[in-house]
Amino acid sequence: MSIQVKEIHKQFGEFVALDQVSLDFPTGALTALLGPSGCGKTTLLRVIAGLETADSGRVILEGEDASDTHVRQRRVGFVFQHYALFRHMTVLENVAFGLRVKPRRERPDDAEIRRRVHRLLDLVQLDALAERFPAQLSGGQRQRVALARALAVEPRVLLLDEPFGALDAQVRKELRRWLRRLHDELQVTSIFVTHDQEEALEVADRVVLMNRGRVEQVDTPAEVYEAPATPFVYGFLGAVNVFHGRIEGPHLRVGEATLPHEQTQVIHGAEAVAFSRPHELRIVTDPDTPHGVAAVVERVLIFGADVRVELDSLPGAAVRGEPAHYEVVMPRAQVDALALTRGQRVRLVPSQIRVFPSQAA
Amino acid sequence: MGVATFFNPTRQTRVLPGFGLALGYTLVYLSLVVLIPLSAVFLESATLSGSEFWAIVSSPRVVATYKLSFGASLLAAAINAVFGLMLAWALVRYSFPGKKLIDALVDLPFALPTAVAGIALTALYAGNGWIGSLLAPLGIKVAFTPLGVLVALVFIGVPFVVRTVQPILEDLETELEEAAASLGANRLQTFSKVLLPTLLPALLTGFALAFARAVGEYGSVIFIAGNIPMVSEITPLIIITKLEQYDYAGATAVAVVMLVFSFLMLLAINLLQAWSAKRTGRNR
Amino acid sequence: MVAVGTLYGRGDARRYETNPATRETDWVKWLILTAALTFFLLFLLMPLIAVFTEALRKGWLTYLTAITDPDALASVRLTLLVAAISVPVNLVFGVAAAWAIAKFEFRGKRFLTTLIDLPFSVSPVIAGLIFVLLFGAHGWFGAWLFAHDIKIIFAVPGIVLATVFVTFPFVARELIPLMEAQGREEEEAAVVLGASGFQTFWRVTLPNIKWGLLYGVILCNARAMGEFGAVSVVSGHIRGQTNTMPLHVEILYNEYNFAAAFAVASLLALLALVTLGLKTFIEWKVERGLRDTI
Numbered sequence: 035m036s037i038q039v040k041e042i043h044k045q046f047g048e049f050v051a052l053d054q055v056s057l058d059f060p061t062g063a064l065t066a067l068l069g070p071s072g073c074g075k076t077t078l079l080r081v082i083a084g085l086e087t088a089d090s091g092r093v094i095l096e097g098e099d100a101s102d103t104h105v106r107q108r109r110v111g112f113v114f115q116h117y118a119l120f121r122h123m124t125v126l127e128n129v130a131f132g133l134r135v136k137p138r139r140e141r142p143d144d145a146e147i148r149r150r151v152h153r154l155l156d157l158v159q160l161d162a163l164a165e166r167f168p169a170q171l172s173g174g175q176r177q178r179v180a181l182a183r184a185l186a187v188e189p190r191v192l193l194l195d196e197p198f199g200a201l202d203a204q205v206r207k208e209l210r211r212w213l214r215r216l217h218d219e220l221q222v223t224s225i226f227v228t229h230d231q232e233e234a235l236e237v238a239d240r241v242v243l244m245n246r247g248r249v250e251q252v253d254t255p256a257e258v259y260e261a262p263a264t265p266f267v268y269g270f271l272g273a274v275n276v277f278h279g280r281i282e283g284p285h286l287r288v289g290e291a292t293l294p295h296e297q298t299q300v301i302h303g304a305e306a307v308a309f310s311r312p313h314e315l316r317i318v319t320d321p322d323t324p325h326g327v328a329a330v331v332e333r334v335l336i337f338g339a340d341v342r343v344e345l346d347s348l349p350g351a352a353v354r355g356e357p358a359h360y361e362v363v364m365p366r367a368q369v370d371a372l373a374l375t376r377g378q379r380v381r382l383v384p385s386q387i388r389v390f391p392s393q394a395a
Numbered sequence: 396m397g398v399a400t401f402f403n404p405t406r407q408t409r410v411l412p413g414f415g416l417a418l419g420y421t422l423v424y425l426s427l428v429v430l431i432p433l434s435a436v437f438l439e440s441a442t443l444s445g446s447e448f449w450a451i452v453s454s455p456r457v458v459a460t461y462k463l464s465f466g467a468s469l470l471a472a473a474i475n476a477v478f479g480l481m482l483a484w485a486l487v488r489y490s491f492p493g494k495k496l497i498d499a500l501v502d503l504p505f506a507l508p509t510a511v512a513g514i515a516l517t518a519l520y521a522g523n524g525w526i527g528s529l530l531a532p533l534g535i536k537v538a539f540t541p542l543g544v545l546v547a548l549v550f551i552g553v554p555f556v557v558r559t560v561q562p563i564l565e566d567l568e569t570e571l572e573e574a575a576a577s578l579g580a581n582r583l584q585t586f587s588k589v590l591l592p593t594l595l596p597a598l599l600t601g602f603a604l605a606f607a608r609a610v611g612e613y614g615s616v617i618f619i620a621g622n623i624p625m626v627s628e629i630t631p632l633i634i635i636t637k638l639e640q641y642d643y644a645g646a647t648a649v650a651v652v653m654l655v656f657s658f659l660m661l662l663a664i665n666l667l668q669a670w671s672a673k674r675t676g677r678n679r
Numbered sequence: 680m681v682a683v684g685t686l687y688g689r690g691d692a693r694r695y696e697t698n699p700a701t702r703e704t705d706w707v708k709w710l711i712l713t714a715a716l717t718f719f720l721l722f723l724l725m726p727l728i729a730v731f732t733e734a735l736r737k738g739w740l741t742y743l744t745a746i747t748d749p750d751a752l753a754s755v756r757l758t759l760l761v762a763a764i765s766v767p768v769n770l771v772f773g774v775a776a777a778w779a780i781a782k783f784e785f786r787g788k789r790f791l792t793t794l795i796d797l798p799f800s801v802s803p804v805i806a807g808l809i810f811v812l813l814f815g816a817h818g819w820f821g822a823w824l825f826a827h828d829i830k831i832i833f834a835v836p837g838i839v840l841a842t843v844f845v846t847f848p849f850v851a852r853e854l855i856p857l858m859e860a861q862g863r864e865e866e867e868a869a870v871v872l873g874a875s876g877f878q879t880f881w882r883v884t885l886p887n888i889k890w891g892l893l894y895g896v897i898l899c900n901a902r903a904m905g906e907f908g909a910v911s912v913v914s915g916h917i918r919g920q921t922n923t924m925p926l927h928v929e930i931l932y933n934e935y936n937f938a939a940a941f942a943v944a945s946l947l948a949l950l951a952l953v954t955l956g957l958k959t960f961i962e963w964k965v966e967r968g969l970r971d972t973i
Contacts, residue, residue, distance in 0.1 A: 131588070411866050424772045432810060487692065515730045569695070613907070641817070
């Protein structure tokens with residue numbers, strides 16, 4: 035394990051930013067810290083970097099306890115959300131900075147510094163712009179300079195705070211793929227913070243989901259999406275349909291309807307909440323179907339090969355006083371076969387459903 | 396052609412009213428109060444021949460005042476640059492008791508009439524004053540010497556450096572220092588390689604403002620200077636001396652030298668501010 | 680995004696003191712703090728204290744006698760009169776200039792702004808000199824003025840003129856950046872809704888700039904009441920007639936009447952303190968207003 039954090043606790047006044055967080059970050063992997071605003075992900079990143087001091091807990095870098103090491107001795111590369119480039123220095127001088135400030139006996143000579151900087155600029159495809167100033171670069175180029183600058187000191191770990199947060203959508207997509215390729219090439223243990231689930235699932239080897247200063251789940255992108263460990267993760271990742279009801283043996287009773295489920299750890303008679311992804315619901319037009327929640331077709335939205343059907347619960351069947359909304363995504367051919375019309379009454383049958391005891395939600 | 400049409404060659408439509416009136420009034424008032432009176436200095440000096448003009452502005456007593464005024468002003472501005480930066484740094488970066496009060500009192504030299512400052516500084520730095528009596532045993536005389544001129548000029552220059560550097564320092568993202576630290580720079584390196592270059596344009600602007608103000612300063616200096624010709628006489632004072640002797644031409648010639656200097660400083664300050672805006676990414 | 684570690688807002692130094700990357704070693708901090716505070720003490724605080732201690736050195740009776748002396752009272756009246764004329768005059772100019780410069784585009788705008796700042800870069804002595812050249816006995820209009828028995832130099836009008844000159848930019852330079860920053864959308868909206876030019880200014884612009892305006896007026900007033908160099912050149916120093924308070928301080932001081940000189944000076948120092956107090960209050964008010972709108 036190249037980075038470990040153990041029982042990190044950090045409070046800002048009354049606000050608990052990190053609540054006894056313990057994590058292992060495997061060597062060479064690219065890990066995403068994912069979560070909503072204020073979940074503590076950036077604080078955790080800054081604690082690892084040494085930019086923030088935890089109230090308690092340890093940070094271990096390559097087996098060595100770095101908790102009391104000052105940020106300048108930690109040898110971490112940090113890429114800031116707004117890049118924090120030194121605007122009075124050229125691209126070359128920015129990247130060379132970490133080498134030039136080394137103590138004299140460790141500092142490479144000028145020719146060596148230039149050679150290394152040019153190699154890095156080659157790597158981030160910016161060698162032609164070495165003499166430019168940050169103000170003369172686009173957002174994406176600045177981001178790459180910031181990355182090259184962080185890599186120049188050969189950090190033990192690369193930390194990136196919302197690396198694509200300040201870029202527009204198009205550049206963002208390109209840089210994501212580029213970062214992934216760069217990581218595969220360099221194999222530096224890296225952690226990046228993001229609030230964008232798509233970004234985390236697309237780029238990272240592993241995703242750490244955080245909420246209110248706690249870790250909710252640590253897994254591969256496929257696993258966190260397919261098998262969310264908590265209701266929070268279910269709600270945070272992708273669109274989801276929510277059913278509130280009561281466990282009745284192998285069924286979940288939602289109002290007058292019943293939904294079959296396969297969970298075994300739930301107690302009979304307990305209040306429960308169930309989740310199902312839009313592609314995990316089937317629309318059944320046969321009114322005699324024994325299972326499934328009754329709903330009314332509200333809108334049918336066609337985009338490409340898939341169709342999204344939006345539905346409302348029946349009038350009067352409001353759960354907890356609020357009418358429920360559902361979303362189903364299915365192939366176009368199936369929808370065409372059903373010939374759905376607005377206002378039509380149908381039943382929704384989940385092909386897959388995850389049930390959690392209610393208090394956890 | 397009205398004022399509005401001259402200044403608005405593109406003739407875009409104006410939604411808001413009052414442009415012609417406001418600009419016309421501004422130009423007339425500016426001309427009457429500032430431009431025409433100032434041009435009087437240049438027109439008056441034109442009555443002198445080139446050699447007469449030169450004889451006045453290069454006479455030994457006048458040259459001695461330039462040396463003192465410009466020398467002491469430069470030194471005072473430099474002292475202010477160093478201590479003003481430290482004061483601004485302390486006000487932004489450290490918490491200590493009485494900070495709000497000190498912050499407010501930094502502007503004292505703007506608010507305190509110069510004559511009051513002049514007699515107060517004289518009382519302090521005279522041989523029997525609180526500070527003067529401490530320096531006297533060391534053989535240092537401040538009041539009624541060129542050193543006194545320096546003290547007065549330091550006083551009036553304090554707010555310039557503090558107030559130009561302070562807002563830049565407050566707006567500086569901590570990310571810059573965090574980046575430098577994460578790249579292994581120690582505090583001194585971070586200051587000299589990252590912070591100082593960023594603050595430099597503002598610091599120089601403050602320095603130039605303090606310098607320009609000090610060269611023209613009169614009220615706070617004359618009480619403490621002693622005004623001994625060739626020793627502690629400043630350039631503004633020699634203008635007054637010549638006026639009191641009804642030597643209008645002489646006074647005007649020296650005034651022209653000072654005005655030309657002021658215009659050059661104004662130009663330099665404008666360029667510095669443009670540079671500062673560029674470097675710190677602030678648009679005025 | 681909830682900014683991290685910003686328990687301490689802008690202007691709170693603890694956000695630097697708690698950050699390992701922006702914190703100095705203790706001895707460096709103390710060194711800087713000591714140097715800065717010593718500088719403050721020697722050059723700002725002690726002169727201020729000296730004014731009051733010198734004023735009261737011979738007791739309250741001497742103090743009161745000095746400030747109730749007829750010549751002293753005459754100087755107070757003249758100072759108030761000069762400020763009462765020059766501040767409103769420059770206020771009107773400042774608003775007009777800021778309206779033209781901040782709300783409209785025209786060529787030469789930056790140059791005009793520089794010209795408005797000009798009086799700040801001119802030595803006060805020269806500010807006095809220019810009016811002597813124009814209106815003095817040997818000045819351009821001297822003979823004409825003498826023939827018509829009008830006295831400007833060595834009289835109150837000269838003092839007012841010199842004061843107007845040196846306080847010329849104060850209001851304008853506060854308002855221009857403020858009104859530029861506020862843009863013209865609100866005024867345009869008012870006009871679109873049918874407001875007249877005056878209504879637009881009175882109901883939309885003025886409420887937006889009131890604190891900036893007051894700020895400029897306070898600084899303008901402080902300088903108007905405290906101006907020494909320019910006024911000294913044109914005044915003639917006639918006791919009870921053309922002496923403003925700063926000039927009266929000078930005369931008393933040159934007569935070695937130190938206690939009286941400092942007594943009158945202490946009134947001006949009080950004015951300075953009030954000015955700084957109001958200035959701080961306005962800054963606080965504006966900052967709070969900004970915070971409330973975010």
